[in-house]
Amino acid sequence: MxxxxxxxxxxxxxxxxxxxxxxxxxxxxxxxxRWPRPIDAWPERKVLVISPHADDEAIGCGGTILKHVAQGAEVTVLQLTDGRNGCKRLQDPTLPADERAALVAWVRQTREAEARAWAAGAGVQAVEFLGIPDSEVDASTHAVAGLRAVLERFQPDLIYVPAITDLLEDHWRANLLLDAALNATPGPWQQRLLLRSYEVWSPVPANRTVDISAEFPRKLALLKLYKSQLADVDYCRAIEGLNTYRSTLLARTGQGYAEAFLEASLPGWRAILAGRN
Structure with missing residues (x-):
């Protein structure tokens, strides 16, 4: 050691x-x-899903969210950013300034509308928006205050957040923001808190799996509500591949579909964060 x-x-x-x-x-x-253990009990009553960009929740844990909803949990999805960079046309350096501004406004409005449509379709109780500029997630005073308000009001039993190992900077920085907000929101509810890191752009070193075979058709249909994102990237094909691959961790090895997570207590999750420094 x-x-x-x-x-x-x-x-x-x-x-x-x-x-x-x-x-x-x-x-x-x-x-x-250690072989990842299946999650087959759903006792959590309050579940918070932290999604850096509108569609991360659908990709990383959409099937599992459907299971929580079916079990009667109160689920809130918190969208951290405004998604303003979520269009490949914006990468064109020759795009005129007025067209760029109009496109950014359209992308922000569209991403929020799609996130609301996804939440309604999934049956979650609430979707909220912090409005951090896309690609600028960090533990700023404004961001910490916004997330702290959600934590104080909701006091979740379980939080889903992208893995600290994820390739996308906004995704792993969401952990640093969450840690700062939790430090600013002490309370006895944190003693029961569990955290599950989910995968979007990078596979997570999983210790938990969820069989989403029954939920997968609906997960895929809901993901298709993010039309603006699917115009640039075929996330449906990608997520079908990932969830098929993760089925190798199920008892029916290689059959159906699964989502994978790294689950930890709050102290365990913080130990992982500390290990990155």
């Missing part, structure tokens, strides 16, 4: 933050491999 700590401290100075996160997790998982 001491050797692993020395190695982590040595190499961390020379790595980009995103690579650093992935290596830190790999070094922490130094024990024997």
């Amino acid at each position: 001491m050797l692993i700590q020395i190695l982590r401290q040595t190499v961390v100075r020379f790595l980009r933050p995103d690579a650093r996160n992935s290596l830190a997790i790999a070094l922490m998982l130094s024990g024997h491999d």
